[in-house]
Amino acid sequence: MLNALLLAAATAVASSDTLVVPFPETVVSATRSPQHAVDIPNATVVVLGEDLRRRGVHTLAEALQDVVGLDTGEGSDNGSRLANIGLWGLKEFDALLITYDGIPVGGPFNPSLAQIPVEDLDRIEIVKGPQGTLYGVSAFAGMIQVFSRSSEEGRGHFAAGLGSFSSGRGSFGFGRAVGDRFDLRANGAYNRSDGWQDRTESEIDRGALSLGRDLGKARMMLDFSALKDRQNWGTPLPIDAGAPLPGLAQDRNYAVSDAVIEHQVLSASSRLTYPISAAHRLENTLALTHDNQKSVRSFPGEIEGGDTLVSEGVALEPKETTVYEDLRLVSRFEAGGEHQSVIGAALTWGRTTGEGIGFDFDQLLSEYPRIPSTNQIPVGDHRSFSDRRTFLGLYAHDSWSPIWRATLAAGARYDATSEKLHAQAQEVGGPLELADDSRSDGAGSGDVSLLFRTVREGSTGLQAANLYGSWRASFKPAAPNLTEAEGAEILEPERTRSWEAGAKVRAMSQLALNLSVFDMTFENMVVSILGSGGGPQLTNAGEQRFKGEEADLSWVPSFARAVTLGLGYAHHDTRFVRFTFVTPDSQLRNVSGNMLELVPRHLFNVRATYGSSAGPGAFVAARYQGERPLNRRNTFFTEAYTEWDAGLSYVRAPWMVSVVGRNLGDDRHLTTESEIGDSQFYVSPPRRIGVEATVRF
Numbered sequence: 155m156l157n158a159l160l161l162a163a164a165t166a167v168a169s170s171d172t173l174v175v176p177f178p179e180t181v182v183s184a185t186r187s188p189q190h191a192v193d194i195p196n197a198t199v200v201v202l203g204e205d206l207r208r209r210g211v212h213t214l215a216e217a218l219q220d221v222v223g224l225d226t227g228e229g230s231d232n233g234s235r236l237a238n239i240g241l242w243g244l245k246e247f248d249a250l251l252i253t254y255d256g257i258p259v260g261g262p263f264n265p266s267l268a269q270i271p272v273e274d275l276d277r278i279e280i281v282k283g284p285q286g287t288l289y290g291v292s293a294f295a296g297m298i299q300v301f302s303r304s305s306e307e308g309r310g311h312f313a314a315g316l317g318s319f320s321s322g323r324g325s326f327g328f329g330r331a332v333g334d335r336f337d338l339r340a341n342g343a344y345n346r347s348d349g350w351q352d353r354t355e356s357e358i359d360r361g362a363l364s365l366g367r368d369l370g371k372a373r374m375m376l377d378f379s380a381l382k383d384r385q386n387w388g389t390p391l392p393i394d395a396g397a398p399l400p401g402l403a404q405d406r407n408y409a410v411s412d413a414v415i416e417h418q419v420l421s422a423s424s425r426l427t428y429p430i431s432a433a434h435r436l437e438n439t440l441a442l443t444h445d446n447q448k449s450v451r452s453f454p455g456e457i458e459g460g461d462t463l464v465s466e467g468v469a470l471e472p473k474e475t476t477v478y479e480d481l482r483l484v485s486r487f488e489a490g491g492e493h494q495s496v497i498g499a500a501l502t503w504g505r506t507t508g509e510g511i512g513f514d515f516d517q518l519l520s521e522y523p524r525i526p527s528t529n530q531i532p533v534g535d536h537r538s539f540s541d542r543r544t545f546l547g548l549y550a551h552d553s554w555s556p557i558w559r560a561t562l563a564a565g566a567r568y569d570a571t572s573e574k575l576h577a578q579a580q581e582v583g584g585p586l587e588l589a590d591d592s593r594s595d596g597a598g599s600g601d602v603s604l605l606f607r608t609v610r611e612g613s614t615g616l617q618a619a620n621l622y623g624s625w626r627a628s629f630k631p632a633a634p635n636l637t638e639a640e641g642a643e644i645l646e647p648e649r650t651r652s653w654e655a656g657a658k659v660r661a662m663s664q665l666a667l668n669l670s671v672f673d674m675t676f677e678n679m680v681v682s683i684l685g686s687g688g689g690p691q692l693t694n695a696g697e698q699r700f701k702g703e704e705a706d707l708s709w710v711p712s713f714a715r716a717v718t719l720g721l722g723y724a725h726h727d728t729r730f731v732r733f734t735f736v737t738p739d740s741q742l743r744n745v746s747g748n749m750l751e752l753v754p755r756h757l758f759n760v761r762a763t764y765g766s767s768a769g770p771g772a773f774v775a776a777r778y779q780g781e782r783p784l785n786r787r788n789t790f791f792t793e794a795y796t797e798w799d800a801g802l803s804y805v806r807a808p809w810m811v812s813v814v815g816r817n818l819g820d821d822r823h824l825t826t827e828s829e830i831g832d833s834q835f836y837v838s839p840p841r842r843i844g845v846e847a848t849v850r851f
Contacts, residue, residue, distance in 0.1 A: 183281050195623065196654065197283065200278070201218070201221065209801055213272060214267050214272055215227065217272055220761050222724055223702075223757060224241055226240070227836075228825060229838070231829055233356075239252075241296045243750065244676070248630075249648075251289055251294070252270070254270050257443075261476025268358075283654055286569075287628075291629065292502070295676075303339075312326045312848070312849055313325045313849075314847060316846075318844070319347055324343065326342055328341075335368035338364065339363070342361040343360050343361075345358040350405065352405065356383075359381070359382045360379065375426075377421075379419075380420055383417045384415075387413040389408045391836070393790075408525070409451065409465075412529075433485055439478070446473055447471065452465045462517070470508045471509065472507065474505070475505050480498060480499075480500040480501075481500075482498030495551065495553070496550070500546075511536055511537065534581060535579050539577040544571065551563070562603075563605075564602045566598060566600045572594040572595075575591045597629045616661050621657050622658070629650075630648050631647050650674055663710075664709060665708070668704075669705050673700075706721065729747060730748050754794075756778075759777045761773065762775075765805075772801065777796065777798070779794060784833075797817050824837060
């Protein structure tokens with residue numbers, strides 16, 4: 155009964171204007187079937203799109219920043235708007251599976267967060283810990299699934315807004331039925347901004363069309379989308395001995411003057427659901443994506459003579475094509491108790507090619523912002539690469555509830571992976587350097603979990619008080635360095651083993667408490683070090699351990715159902731268990747036992763919201779992170795920080811208006827370490843204000 159009521163509540167949220175939902179916790183990601191979060195033996199979180207729109211959210215980092223234990227500071231090697239998301243203290247750019255409507259964004263390569271239309275999503279589901287059994291090698295340490303607003307039957311919306319740094323944005327969406335069995339939905343968006351860092355203007359244009367068709371008792375969805383995302387790229391801030399290099403300012407951009415990251419993405423996908431019987435349904439997801447990219451980046455190095463900044467950079471034009479196919483049988487039946495099972499096969503194929511140049515240049519700090527462009531700099535070398543990956547997986551998973559108190563779940567998967575890599579580079583006047591590598595692996599993933607229900611609904615003031623424990627194992631091929639021929643090698647596969655235990659309590663339709671403790675061992679994690687030539691080089695980093703505890707509490711007072719109060723705390727202890735490496739000057743470094751860079755031990759967040767289906771609304775949120783090490787030797791730490799946001803909104807059908815301020819304390823903390831530049835860190839955006847109006851029709 156509890157599940158049915160909460161599933162109905164979540165459906166009501168998705169199809170109406172109401173925002174008064176105590177705990178929106180229907181989760182599809184963990185089992186591929188709708189299920190309430192209290193019945194899932196995992197730490198899970200649901201974020202509703204309606205809440206995000208009222209809070210003026212426009213990036214995935216903003217959407218996830220109040221989730222307990224997630225580290226989502228904006229800024230990464232992919233641009234100032236895009237985060238390198240950390241979960242359980244792990245911030246590896248390709249360790250998380252991030253999907254949009256069930257399709258991995260970025261395929262078997264790097265997650266491509268630019269492809270996610272945050273302005274038009276229905277909900278986000280976060281499932282923590284390895285999910286390789288159902289979702290394969292990309293769901294290595296957890297997953298984030300984003301779902302679109304699948305239908306606005308007879309309705310539509312238009313939104314427009316302005317904000318700091320000359321930002322302007324707009325979006326639209328509408329849906330309608332065509333005949334008895336056919337419906338369509340279209341949406342689009344644009345975004346323009348000057349950026350908070352010098353010369354970091356950006357522009358986004360996207361559009362999508364979804365066509366739905368009933369084919370007898372089956373349902374087919376066809377989706378087509380196009381994206382152009384261009385951002386003038388800004389440099390991270392070099393740090394030496396725990397402080398920025400003298401003479402460098404955090405808001406200045408020292409990149410080559412035509413530095414840019416650009417994506418032009420075309421994608422098509424189909425989603426089929428075919429109910430074979432009341433107990434079984436066949437599902438299929440097929441997607442094809444092509445991404446034309448342009449990447450021109452440079453990283454500042456040493457300062458010579460007090461005024462000359464030495465930089466090196468790379469200009470590449472990668473082209474990435476990916477194919478994703480997943481066919482599965484989802485069943486729910488009785489056999490000595492209730493079973494929910496999934497059996498399926500999945501194929502992910504991707505090919506990336508690219509060519510470009512490497513270059514070095516000097517600039518005078520006293521003459522800033524006078525910086526040359528790539529066509530004014532002598533070419534240092536020519537380089538090209540081709541990388542092909544194929545992942546094929548067979549999987550099965552079953553959840554069995556022999557009695558109402560207990561659910562035992564187990565699953566297994568076998569993935570066969572292969573990769574072929576070719577890279578070459580030639581310095582001007584030098585010999586041709588070639589790197590050819592290939593690798594094939596086959597390995598299994600698996601999980602076992604038990605969930606125990608201590609109370610029956612209605613017997614006390616508790617709706618649920620469930621205990622759970624799980625063990626999981628996953629593997630994935632390592633990501634190569636495609637920008638440097640001498641470093642273009644396929645490393646050892648990465649592997650994780652983890653256990654998690656926790657409790658989920660729901661009481662009096664007012665309180666939701668989640669507690670979890672976890673321990674994950676990570677073998678062969680890929681990290682960046684300085685190679686023998688002084689440039690970045692990827693290597694396997696022995697073994698790391700990610701352990702900790704997380705807790706979050708939500709309260710919806712019975713006397714004020716439009717108010718929600720949330721409180722969360724996470725303690726993360728992330729350390730190298732064993733890792734040694736040699737520096738360019740032949741020094742052996744043993745950092746075993748040290749903390750990983752830029753991972754805080756303590757994370758705290760609090761949020762209060764007020765919002766109903768009509769009238770005024772407001773929210774205030776604060777996030778705290780304790781001190782974090784800046785280097786692997788743990789000799790320098792960055793100070794703790796607190797960041798807070800607040801906003802006001804007003805709803806009067808068909809209008810909604812919101813005013814939102816972010817980082818109102820203007821705290822300029824470090825967010826992410828570059829995986830290309832040595833000891834260089836991205837800085838959080840400054841204080842910013844945005845205003846937005848939405849009309850529904």
